[in-house]
Amino acid sequence: MKSSAEQAAIEKRLKAAGVRPTAQRIALARFLLNGADHPTAEDVKKWADENFPKMSLATVYNTLALLVRAKLIKEVKLPHTSRVIYDDRVSAHYHFLDEKSGKIYDVDPSEVEVKPRLKKNASVRGVEVLLRGRWG
């Protein structure tokens, strides 16, 4: 995608989500919504240091929180690390942790059948699944 057209598309998405498209937000949204793969805040800051110098860490965190509130990205907390990861796939899905590489892969809910049959009469409102193993 051509860079300027991509930028315009991102601006549109930000506005549609009620987020004012400042230079910092556009830059981060481009990274997060195109190409970033489950980055941590640190990953995002590292990208910013290389591609949008002088952006503060506070702005990285502020913008991540803003994009989460706007439902353009999702926060994901996984058990193998204490860092939050950010996910541009906002619909419900599961994750696969490759234990060799540490990489996270998305798994469509249709690829894992999950059927709770609890003894207890509980109402299940959500299911989170993490698969671990070797992806390749």
Place this chain on the structure above:
Amino acid sequence: MKSSAEQAAIEKRLKAAGVRPTAQRIALARFLLNGADHPTAEDVKKWADENFPKMSLATVYNTLALLVRAKLIKEVKLPHTSRVIYDDRVSAHYHFLDEKSGKIYDVDPSEVEVKPRLKKNASVRGVEVLLRGRWG
């Protein structure tokens, strides 16, 4: 269970697991293996302050790590909190988070059918499931 008999049983379990049964370890193991319900380190420290005064926070963390290595308890990291919880159920199982009370309930693997059918040819070595909803 009578207190002294309970203490003797705990000492036996510690020894069998290769853990020297010091006073601090016996006290914490009694709490963790009988009666504690998915406590955080802070919960354990609070119990110690009331039942074994002068125990340091370092000893709480040291002992938790030791009991985990000895496979008498398990560390569990769940997404709704940044605190680790400790679980005296060491066999594989799932968890249910009651969103009203914040309480964690154990779910036997037999109560949730999980069948990964990944497109990708990956080897699944473990599955973690968190159910969220109302338990009662």
Place this chain on the structure above:
DNA sequence: ATCATATATAGAATAGTTCTAAATTTAGAA
């Protein structure tokens, strides 16, 4: 241009946990 508000920034503060170095306790050996 002015002004009010929104955004960005640097650095302090916080939470949970781990590390460090010193003090105490313990189990054997003498």
Place this chain on the structure above:
DNA sequence: TTCTAAATTTAGAACTATTCTATATATGAT
């Protein structure tokens, strides 16, 4: 019984990820 070496406990410092605070800067409507 000491003695001694190793294990354990301890207080507090350090650390990591994140959030908060206060100030500066930018925006954009009048």
